[in-house]
Amino acid sequence: MDxxxxxxxxxxxxxRVYFRSHERMTLSAPMRCWWAACALAFVTLGSGCSLFQNGxxxxxxxxxxxSGTKHTQVSKLTHKSRKTISLQADFRHVSTQDLDESLWQHxxxxxxxxxxxxxxxxxxxxxxxxxxxxxxxxxxxENMAAGGDPIDRLLSTAGILGRSPSGxxxxxxxxxxxxxxxxxxxxxxxxxxxxxxxxKLTGRSLDSPQMSLSLTPTLGPGPGQVTLDIRPEIQHGSxxxxxxxxxxxxxxxxxxxxWELPEMNLSWAANPHLTLLIAPVHQPDETEPTFGLARQMxxxxxxxxxxxxxxxxxxxxxxxxx
Numbered sequence: 001m002d003x004x005x006x007x008x009x010x011x012x013x014x015x016r017v018y019f020r021s022h023e024r025m026t027l028s029a030p031m032r033c034w035w036a037a038c039a040l041a042f043v044t045l046g047s048g049c050s051l052f053q054n055g056x057x058x059x060x061x062x063x064x065x066x067s068g069t070k071h072t073q074v075s076k077l078t079h080k081s082r083k084t085i086s087l088q089a090d091f092r093h094v095s096t097q098d099l100d101e102s103l104w105q106h107x108x109x110x111x112x113x114x115x116x117x118x119x120x121x122x123x124x125x126x127x128x129x130x131x132x133x134x135x136x137x138x139x140x141x142e143n144m145a146a147g148g149d150p151i152d153r154l155l156s157t158a159g160i161l162g163r164s165p166s167g168x169x170x171x172x173x174x175x176x177x178x179x180x181x182x183x184x185x186x187x188x189x190x191x192x193x194x195x196x197x198x199x200k201l202t203g204r205s206l207d208s209p210q211m212s213l214s215l216t217p218t219l220g221p222g223p224g225q226v227t228l229d230i231r232p233e234i235q236h237g238s239x240x241x242x243x244x245x246x247x248x249x250x251x252x253x254x255x256x257x258x259w260e261l262p263e264m265n266l267s268w269a270a271n272p273h274l275t276l277l278i279a280p281v282h283q284p285d286e287t288e289p290t291f292g293l294a295r296q297m298x299x300x301x302x303x304x305x306x307x308x309x310x311x312x313x314x315x316x317x318x319x320x321x322x
Contacts, residue, residue: 085173085217085226086318089181092311093300096289099282099309104128107277112266119263121281122196124292127266130275130313170317173217175226183232183278183312184211184297193234195261195293204259206236211297217270224319228268234259270316279311 107128109117120127173179186208194203214231237257268276280294288295290309300308 083174083320084318085175085316085320087171087173087215087228088313088315088317089169089171090313090315092313094279094309094311096280096282096307096309097284099280099289099311100284103279106130112268116264116266119196119261120266122292123261123264124281124290124294125264126277126279126281128277129268130277131273171215173215173228175217175219175320177216179215181213181215182210183213184310186210187296191296193236193259193293193296195234195259197261197263206234206259207238209234209236211235211293219320220269224271226270226316226319228270228316230266230268232261232264234261272316272319274315276314277311278314280309 104126107130109126109128111129112127117127171179171181187210188208190205190207191209192203193206193209194201196202212233212235214229214233216229216231218227218229220226235256235258239254239256241252241254270276280290280298281292282289283291289307290298294309298309298311300310302308
């Protein structure tokens with residue numbers, strides 16, 4: 001190993017190996033840059049595809065789960081505005097002494113045919129439409145006490161502001177489909193229900209009766225037009241299943257037996273500016289201030305001793321846009 005010639009050969013070999021290795025490293029650097037550029041382009045295109053699948057392009061970081069939720073909400077709102085009708089049902093507790101004429105000063109009872117109104121009156125009900133009243137108190141104190149709502153302001157003049165514990169219920173209605181709105185609580189056990197039918201007083205012994213309204217909306221020819229067909233009925237008995245045939249198909253329906261009162265059927269050309277009021281008839285000169293089916297079905301079950309009642313306010317809040 002001390003031979004100068006051998007050492008020279010070894011140094012030459014290592015030098016050649018070093019320079020060859022250096023040449024390989026120098027040539028591989030552009031290759032690494034090229035591969036890095038390809039990887040970056042692949043990642044960018046991949047993320048771009050995922051953004052377009054969500055239907056939204058964002059310059060920043062996109063939370064895909066949030067984007068999906070957002071689009072689901074928009075889809076639901078669009079579907080709701082085009083296909084459903086929102087009906088607000090507001091049940092108010094009222095004392096019998098507040099069911100006097102002061103409540104009906106700004107209510108149009110002539111909006112419905114006389115025969116329909118007479119059928120409701122014969123069974124102890126009074127119906128009418130409330131428009132946005134003109135002659136209402138305008139002081140700040142009264143507006144604040146009534147919450148600023150025109151209907152609340154009207155009812156505050158008659159001393160009626162109480163709401164039911166459940167508040168206002170919003171009911172989605174689909175055009176040409178029947179919906180049921182319970183008006184009273186279920187009266188447990190057997191009860192004799194009296195109703196005026198065809199000009200005669202009819203009594204039936206019913207098991208667990210409950211008054212409800214059958215609601216069927218029909219869209220008009222123009223936008224914002226809807227007719228709400230309201231049919232009062234008394235449901236009773238146990239829940240049963242029965243087959244219902246139609247032109248399209250035969251389906252299995254589940255429900256209770258009903259006692260229909262067709263003379264009380266009414267059609268209401270509804271719009272968001274009108275509110276339908278259904279309340280018991282007040283007869284101050286009688287021993288019982290209310291009577292008939294209204295007294296039996298609209299009594300406040302929590303205030304039977306002081307003879308409080310419940311009245312119903314119906315308002316169409318949202319109509320299909322097309």
